[in-house]
Amino acid sequence: MSPKPSKTASEQLQAIAAWPLQMFFRLLDIPLRGIQKMGGIGSMPYVFLLPNLAFFGMFVIIPLFINFGFSLTGGTNLFLQDRVYVGGEQYSFLFECENYMVSATCQEDRFWKGIFNTAIFVLFQVTFLVIFSLITAIILNRKIRARGFFRAVFFFPVLLSPVVVALIWKWILLRDGILNAFLVTLGLDKILFFVSPEWAMFWAVFVSIWAHMGFYTLILLAGLQAIPPDLYEAAEMDGTSKERVFWRITLPLLWPNMLVVIVLALIKGVQIFDEVYVLTGGGPGTATQFIVQYIYNTGFTNQVQNFGLASASSVVLGVVLFVLTMLQLAATRRRNNG
């Protein structure tokens, strides 16, 4: 018998740390072995799936159905048995408008204001997000020095929490913040960014692009790297101009990835809440109040918690997201087949 090689300190430490984990799995083996004996191997996949599916059922599937039920009831009670059935009243309340293009003429004007705000936000945010992600991805795909470093530079905000992102920018944009100091040294006037509705919306869009661009850049970068290099070499041999290479090779071959990015950005954009809520609080007034904040305010912060109305509007949001997700599946299929 050869002597056992002595363990290093870190190996010993790992062994000690892993011990409770080992015991946990070993103890669970006793009942699970019993189940296997009784039900046979055929029953084991169900055993393995049970915990996860139970969680899904309890916190996703059952709520999904209750949500619809909720939207058909009124009153301020949370528990379903205490709520009164009102049929489609919540929906007709939400959709009662004299003129759908002017939110102020609607019965529930905050809902429509939220929808309009979200639409404007998504339009600008997704457009510029995709454009800047594309430019960044193309630049990171070039033969540049320290590519890994630059990739990290553009990527790291993705990992920051929405609260941190919002506070970082709020600190810059305050009345006496560094951006206004910069404007003053240029001889301009200070701008109260959170008092003007247009500026507040601009910074909501800007900050959310700043925070999420790295994620989409990464997807596009992976797409760019999948384009066969010989195509570019052939184009260079033929003396094709760079502009032409971009329009004729890069963009068409990247298009399936672009579609995925656009739809993903739409799905995320429609649900915008966190960073803008902390940055502007939805203000000034309701200038940056989006649909998720409307749901949150209606159901959870207003003096009278209107769960029925919150549910009805989240069902509307769910329908929009469902359509977008179908688009995403179609886009993904095209990418994988193309």
Next chain:
Amino acid sequence: MADATAHRRTIGTLLTARRGRGKLHWTDIFTYLYLAFGILLMFGPVVWLVLSSFKTPAGLLEFPPTLLPLGQISAEVEGYDKPLPIFRATLEDGTEMELAQVRRIGIVSQMVDPANPDQTYKVPISNRTPVREFRIASENYTEPLRKFNFGGYLWNSIIVTVVATAITLLINSMAAYGLSIYEFRGRNAIMIFVIGTLMIPITVILVPVYLVVTSLDMVNSLWAVILPGAATPTGVFLLRQYMLTLPRDLIEAARMDRASEWQIYWRVVLPLALPAIAVLAIFSIMWRWNDFLWPLIVLNRSEVYTLQLGLNAFQGELDVQWHYILAMTVVTLIPVVVVFGFLQRFITTGIASSGMK
């Protein structure tokens, strides 16, 4: 001489570095301008946050702001209880002196010579400038822990992150194992079901999940944050795809050795799936540490706040104490930066291959 030419050549190649043959294209110049601007725009705000977090409240109020944290020097002067702030004052006769300010009345400041406390001066405030030195206000970091229970928020965040990630890894890997190793009736249906739940974000079912959590009597407990998001479709999908690539012979061999299915799961498959599990662990830590909307709804008492909620509550107060907020924002940011620093490759390849975050 030779050194100088070599040196010039490196600078020359650096400045004209370009792809392929031909002249320096406008895209080359654009690339470097874009990258330089990128560094400024992406790093600048974070650097500014960190620099500002070391400033004293008085330093933060300054306009225009100084780049580095500077603090006004103060001195103990005989006959006065508190340390007095030091100014460089220009006296009426034109001499400059470093004086300590006793009090300020309107636009006139009453000053005293620290070396000679009996001698007092009256100086208009326009004729004095504060004397400052580089000083790091570390109390911004230590005081919130004592005064505002930020230690408690930090602890809650850690508990939520660790417990939720442990549960997620366990039940997701079990489900992935069941879906990838066995052939059984309803497997495809369950897979479609799992992917289907991907389409139902929490924003759509806020009210009913709140009802479920209330029925379980979990409002204002950390379990209300931990449990609803524990089963992630992303995780099941990611782990299943990985486990499908594992060799079947290993599992068959283990069965020959009379290992139970549970033993095969944790002794054979889990260790082999460690790379995928690591990716999921990183994702889960990020999700949980940064989670905001759901905790905002179910945690209403400040004892159970997570860091994110604590920060949000703090910045929403009427009298915003930015010196504390900035420091606590830095604290909230540190774990993410550390994780990213060590695991950048894991994270970026994980996202690029799964298209999820």
